[in-house]
Amino acid sequence: MATEGSLPGVAIVSDSPLQRHRLQDAIGKFGLASAFTGDPDRLMAYPTIPDVQLWLVTLEDEADHPTLFDFLLENTDAPILFGLDEAPTPGSTEFFRWERRLVDKLEQQLGALEQLDGKTTLEALDQPPQTVTAPERPHWIPAGKEGEPAEEVWILGASLGGPAAVKAFLDSLPPGLPIGFIYAQHIDGNFTDVLTRVLGRHAHYALRRAEVGARVRNGDVVLLPVENEWYLDAAGSLQQKSCPWPGPYGPSIDQVLLNVSDHYRERCHAILFSGMGNDGAIAAPILQAYGSRIWVQNSESCGNSSMPDSVKATGCTSFVGDPTQLARKLTQTIEESWLLKRRQQRDSA
Incomplete structure (x- = not known):
């Protein structure tokens, strides 16, 4: 190796x-x-x-x-x-x-090819807290009710270069959006504690590890473990299988996309960040068929662009941008959705 x-x-x-x-x-x-x-x-x-x-x-x-x-x-x-x-x-x-x-x-x-953002890279991110000014939530978007299950879930898939990109994305989101996240990051299990600390420090979204029986709530960023496969049961609760994730790396982003979309369908979307390989490219067309949005980080801002480039090559992506642009696009998309909903309610009254 x-x-x-x-x-x-x-x-x-x-x-x-x-x-x-x-x-x-x-x-x-x-x-x-x-x-x-x-x-x-x-x-x-x-x-x-x-x-x-x-x-x-x-x-x-x-x-x-x-x-x-x-x-x-x-x-x-x-x-x-x-x-x-x-x-x-x-x-x-x-x-x-x-x-x-x-x-x-x-x-x-x-041996294992993927040199994940290991101790050296994560420690570079694990610095004393700094003041991060997040944008304000547009007034058209009602705040997500804290503690309630999220109606809409976005999967954040990342690999090599991913922690820095996902952190920048979360730090660029306004607080209180009515959505939850599931975070699938290829990483050595020994670095999970550091990753949890780094990603949970500045963002307004609570990074927490997956727990059996829990549901994805508004404001959550649920970090999936590396070792065994996880899925959602009929009630939308997180469950763990006794078998490892399929494929060369854990968690398998393809399998996460399939397992989460099996429950949420068109209310499940995905953003693929920096990474090596092609994880996510097989499942992306299936999510697109459900009506899900598939976005990717642009090549210029990636530590390694192979993974998002592979997903982009499927023709399923509807937006490409750097982490800040992805955060801005997500806020805009939620705002447009709520404005449309209000207009429909007004027209039907």
């Missing part, structure tokens, strides 16, 4: 230019550096074999390159992955599943 701040070197060998391109893009999403990309003839013409930690080899016809495997086995001690599946069309559900299968194979050889 690479040390923090370093990128494991991977070599890609394929006789298909398209396959090389898609493999190179895919490993970049998971924080890997492509130390060599080329066809077998180019590799064997090199004066010295590249020094990498893993080889990815995929050929349209292995019979066309009978000496390649012997060449690799004689010249490198690094693991070699042969016969990878052909990459489907980018942006499709099958493509995102292909990427997940690929990362599973990569992690079997290299």
